[in-house]
Amino acid sequence: AQSVTQLGSHVSVSEGALVLLRCNYSSSVPPYLFWYVQYPNQGLQLLLKYTSAATLVKGINGFEAEFKKSETSFHLTKPSAHMSDAAEYFCAVSGNNDYKLSFGAGTTVTVRA
Amino acid sequence: DGGITQSPKYLFRKEGQNVTLSCEQNLNHDAMYWYRQDPGQGLRLIYYSQIVNDFQKGDIAEGYSVSREKKESFPLTVTSAQKNPTAFYLCASGINTIYFGEGSWLTVV
Numbered sequence: 001a002q003s004v005t006q007l008g009s010h011v012s013v014s015e016g017a018l019v020l021l022r023c024n025y026s027s028s029v030p031p032y033l034f035w036y037v038q039y040p041n042q043g044l045q046l047l048l049k050y051t052s053a054a055t056l057v058k059g060i061n062g063f064e065a066e067f068k069k070s071e072t073s074f075h076l077t078k079p080s081a082h083m084s085d086a087a088e089y090f091c092a093v094s095g096n097n098d099y100k101l102s103f104g105a106g107t108t109v110t111v112r113a
Numbered sequence: 114d115g116g117i118t119q120s121p122k123y124l125f126r127k128e129g130q131n132v133t134l135s136c137e138q139n140l141n142h143d144a145m146y147w148y149r150q151d152p153g154q155g156l157r158l159i160y161y162s163q164i165v166n167d168f169q170k171g172d173i174a175e176g177y178s179v180s181r182e183k184k185e186s187f188p189l190t191v192t193s194a195q196k197n198p199t200a201f202y203l204c205a206s207g208i209n210t211i212y213f214g215e216g217s218w219l220t221v222v
Contacts, residue, residue, distance in 0.1 A: 042215055043203055044156075044203065046210065051209070090155060099211070
């Protein structure tokens with residue numbers, strides 16, 4: 001069974017600073033990995049996904065993530081935080097033939113002016 | 114516009130009542146899902162359906178029921194057997210990439 005662990009339930013960054021959200025996965029097969037963002041009282045919006053085509057994945061809103069098999073990690077980064085990046089972020093995993101998503105507990109990002 | 118529509122956005126349930134949350138999609142997806150979200154716990158899978166007239170229990174199906182009579186629709190009923198139903202409920206659809214609706218808040222009063 002696949003699972004993900006998000007390290008840190010809350011991250012606070014200054015506007016213009018690097019955003020780094022950590023996610024480690026556990027999977028017995030090559031996984032599909034996803035990052036979603038959720039704004040208050042809204043559904044989840046897909047930021048990016050990894051499907052083995054390339055280890056560095058670029059997503060929307062300037063976010064990117066790097067798949068590192070040796071570290072079983074899929075950390076999300078953005079070089080320069082913007083106030084609009086304040087939200088909750090979820091890492092998720094599914095298997096090749098089992099497309100149900102398993103989610104991490106989420107990381108809340110706050111951005112300081 | 115294509116997407117997933119959930120209704121109502123806010124719903125209140127009295128003790129002992131069943132309530133049904135609606136989910137409609139026009140993305141032509143075979144697979145649909147229901148997730149429950151509680152603060153600090155991420156999302157947990159309630160039920161999923163891979164095709165019309167078929168559905169399977171997820172991780173927390175007790176106290177819930179679903180139907181899949183049409184490809185576009187996957188309603189979720191929260192029964193009185195669900196002891197702690199207050200939560201944010203998210204409907205989703207898709208296979209290789211899963212898309213979400215805007216969610217429904219259910220509160221027990």
